[in-house]
Amino acid sequence: MNTRALLQGALCGAIAVVLLAGCGKKDDPIAQAEKKDAAAGVPAPGIAETKAIAEEAFIYGLPLVMNYAVMNEFVVDKSSGQYKGPFNTVVNEARVFTYQDTAVVTPNSDTPYSMLWLDLRAEPMVISVPAVDPKRYYSVQLVDGNTYNYGYIGSRATGSEAGDFLVVGPGWKGETPAGIKKVFQSSTPFGLTIFRTQLFDAADMPNVVKVQAGYKAQPLSAFLKQPAPPAPPLPDFLPASTAGIKDNFYAYLDAALQYVPESEDDKALRARLASINIGPGKRFDFKDLSVEHKAAVLLAMKEGSDKVKAYLDGGMKNIDGWKVGSLFGDRAFFSGDWLKRAAAAQGGIYGNDAVEAMYPMTRSDARGEVLDGSKQDYTLSFAAGQLPPVNAFWSVTMYDGKTQFLIKNPINRYLINSPMLPSMKKNADGSLTLYIQKDSPGRDKESNWLPAPDGPIYLVMRLYWPKAEAPSILPPGEGTWNPPALKQVN
Numbered sequence: 001m002n003t004r005a006l007l008q009g010a011l012c013g014a015i016a017v018v019l020l021a022g023c024g025k026k027d028d029p030i031a032q033a034e035k036k037d038a039a040a041g042v043p044a045p046g047i048a049e050t051k052a053i054a055e056e057a058f059i060y061g062l063p064l065v066m067n068y069a070v071m072n073e074f075v076v077d078k079s080s081g082q083y084k085g086p087f088n089t090v091v092n093e094a095r096v097f098t099y100q101d102t103a104v105v106t107p108n109s110d111t112p113y114s115m116l117w118l119d120l121r122a123e124p125m126v127i128s129v130p131a132v133d134p135k136r137y138y139s140v141q142l143v144d145g146n147t148y149n150y151g152y153i154g155s156r157a158t159g160s161e162a163g164d165f166l167v168v169g170p171g172w173k174g175e176t177p178a179g180i181k182k183v184f185q186s187s188t189p190f191g192l193t194i195f196r197t198q199l200f201d202a203a204d205m206p207n208v209v210k211v212q213a214g215y216k217a218q219p220l221s222a223f224l225k226q227p228a229p230p231a232p233p234l235p236d237f238l239p240a241s242t243a244g245i246k247d248n249f250y251a252y253l254d255a256a257l258q259y260v261p262e263s264e265d266d267k268a269l270r271a272r273l274a275s276i277n278i279g280p281g282k283r284f285d286f287k288d289l290s291v292e293h294k295a296a297v298l299l300a301m302k303e304g305s306d307k308v309k310a311y312l313d314g315g316m317k318n319i320d321g322w323k324v325g326s327l328f329g330d331r332a333f334f335s336g337d338w339l340k341r342a343a344a345a346q347g348g349i350y351g352n353d354a355v356e357a358m359y360p361m362t363r364s365d366a367r368g369e370v371l372d373g374s375k376q377d378y379t380l381s382f383a384a385g386q387l388p389p390v391n392a393f394w395s396v397t398m399y400d401g402k403t404q405f406l407i408k409n410p411i412n413r414y415l416i417n418s419p420m421l422p423s424m425k426k427n428a429d430g431s432l433t434l435y436i437q438k439d440s441p442g443r444d445k446e447s448n449w450l451p452a453p454d455g456p457i458y459l460v461m462r463l464y465w466p467k468a469e470a471p472s473i474l475p476p477g478e479g480t481w482n483p484p485a486l487k488q489v490n
Helices: 003-021 029-040 048-076 204-214 242-257 267-275 292-313 339-347 418-423 443-448
Strands: 113-119 125-129 138-142 149-154 165-166 182-185 190-197 217-218 318-319 322-324 378-382 394-400 414-416 430-437 449-451 455-464 486-488
Touching: 048 113, 048 267, 048 292, 048 339, 048 418, 125 138, 125 149, 125 242, 149 165, 149 182, 165 190, 182 418, 190 204, 217 378, 394 449, 430 443
Parallel strands: 165 182, 430 449
Antiparallel strands: 113 190, 125 165, 125 217, 138 149, 138 190, 318 322, 378 430, 378 486, 394 414, 394 455
16 A cells, blocks of 8 residues: 555544544644634635535535546547547447446447437437347437436337437427427436447447448437537536546546536535535635545545445345346436435446346355455356346346456457357256356357456346346346356356
């Protein structure tokens, strides 16, 4: 541990002791620090209150900050290594994500992505999709700067026919133009639109590319063949990266909040954030705080992070080690539950609504022991007739338990999914066993091998367009189908 970390740990410990013991004496360290801050003109409330608000800010702001950092890497910073292209431009990836994609935690490696970062300040945008073979699943997920899923286009939501859809920004009030199938309203001026197009196998990629070529985005004025309104200049975004979130959290939050309009859900909370100088037009400068205030903020971040982790561990139903529940949705789904929203972002930002996809996730085996590829091999067996019940397809994806990124492995296999079933071996009784381990289980079993890291394991199962009728994983955590437990290989 470095000197800075030791100092932070000591400061946090000292502040925790004082806060737990209580303040109030004129000569205690906290009272003295608050007097010094007041004399120095530092605009911060009492230390205990600062800590409480900073923790609240961390939980409320985590999804906003993560999204802001991803936006910077994808469409603002051309040198980020993750840059995709400019705003209001559909960028297609003729590949699936690999271990080299590190801007988003727990990425999908099932479907080639197409991405569109919308800038809705000047005018609405029209998203057009082509006719897609009903056998090929696709979805278009609309996510705003609050990380709310505010709408869907695609196989489940709107069908496989071609269509034009209007996306409008906050406050827009206009008539629906002729030819528009549906209108979606974002709560923020900037937002991400994620296109997922099913890939059946490697040889199928040219067919996916043809579908992707039909995804279009254009300003409403262009769709109507009218003159375009004047476009505001692109903001001078504070540089941000996903790797820099921990060290710059509150500065990034300041920046992100400039593009997240206040709502009835967060109005009171935003006022509390402003009291410690966080918010639009504010400038949270960590270096201006006293040592005691700094320690309180650091402790707040740690305790906020612990609460998010605890929610992920216990906020969903535990079924044989798998966490099964629903973490993603629209504004009404979260209804001001900032902890759930933070847990959703931490667990896998930009996840789908339960009706679009379910995500059982696990870090433990059937015994409740932590999954670790350096110590143990595992199997995951689906009984005959008990494969995940879906209308589209399912997968089991391997991640590094520390980073939640895909892991480099000798066969470049990051998941096993249902399109791979014809090439896999079933057991004599019709069941299917997956071998989850860092080393090959042998040539005869390699078709069913999901390579694991040499360390902690994080597994995510994806059920795209889960069936609503029994057997079903829906409703989340209460369905008639459950994922099987991982078992240690003796």
